[in-house]
Amino acid sequence: EAQVTQNPRYLITVTGKKLTVTCSQNMNHEYMSWYRQDPGLGLRQIYYSMNVEVTDKGDVPEGYKVSRKEKRNFPLILESPSPNQTSLYFCASSLFSGQIPTKNIQYFGAGTRLSVL
Amino acid sequence: GDSVTQMEGPVTLSEEAFLTINCTYTATGYPSLFWYVQYPGEGLQLLLKATKADDKGSNKGFEATYRKETTSFHLEKGSVQVSDSAVYFCALSDQAGTALIFGKGTTLSVSS
Numbered sequence: 001e002a003q004v005t006q007n008p009r010y011l012i013t014v015t016g017k018k019l020t021v022t023c024s025q026n027m028n029h030e031y032m033s034w035y036r037q038d039p040g041l042g043l044r045q046i047y048y049s050m051n052v053e054v055t056d057k058g059d060v061p062e063g064y065k066v067s068r069k070e071k072r073n074f075p076l077i078l079e080s081p082s083p084n085q086t087s088l089y090f091c092a093s094s095l096f097s098g099q100i101p102t103k104n105i106q107y108f109g110a111g112t113r114l115s116v117l
Numbered sequence: 118g119d120s121v122t123q124m125e126g127p128v129t130l131s132e133e134a135f136l137t138i139n140c141t142y143t144a145t146g147y148p149s150l151f152w153y154v155q156y157p158g159e160g161l162q163l164l165l166k167a168t169k170a171d172d173k174g175s176n177k178g179f180e181a182t183y184r185k186e187t188t189s190f191h192l193e194k195g196s197v198q199v200s201d202s203a204v205y206f207c208a209l210s211d212q213a214g215t216a217l218i219f220g221k222g223t224t225l226s227v228s229s
Contacts, residue, residue, distance in 0.1 A: 004160070033216070042121075042206065042219040043161075050215070058216055090160055092217075106217060108153075108160035 006109035023091035030096035032074040036087040123220035138192040140207035148209040
């Protein structure tokens, strides 16, 4: 079954304690992306990756890091989480194949709800 | 920059009622337009899409037409069901093609 898997689904942590949210897709997609969803703001892009070892900032990258060492995985790293990073996070992937990736169907994970105390 | 504006919710309807959720956009060029749906506790799923002016996207009884002259992509369904209760997001592909720009989402609640 084609899917994007995020872990964990729920996480409560404290300010300053490094954490990683994993994202894995089994569709051999080149393009992957992270979004955060906040009430009244919709979804905003944090980082994206066009392929292995190619990553770039989205609209709200401050406080986050990513890596793309393998095609299937795109972890989101919070080196020193702060309460303003409390949010619902979604990973997404799509085919690229020379076309504009966001014109293709984006497949989303089920989300990770993060609370930073 | 590119942006999407959709009607604020929540929208509360009775089963079999007609649904319209308004969506307008601001963008340079010719973006692709999407409606995504988020059911409780789940991620977003593509509902329908349109890639050029006058295209009509349709799926599961939902429809939306890409209107370039009014920069709109309104979502409609003739007869909603309780199972349609969800959050609906209008989105466009940004000019660089590296991000989806989302509206704030509209919560639909359908009662029997």
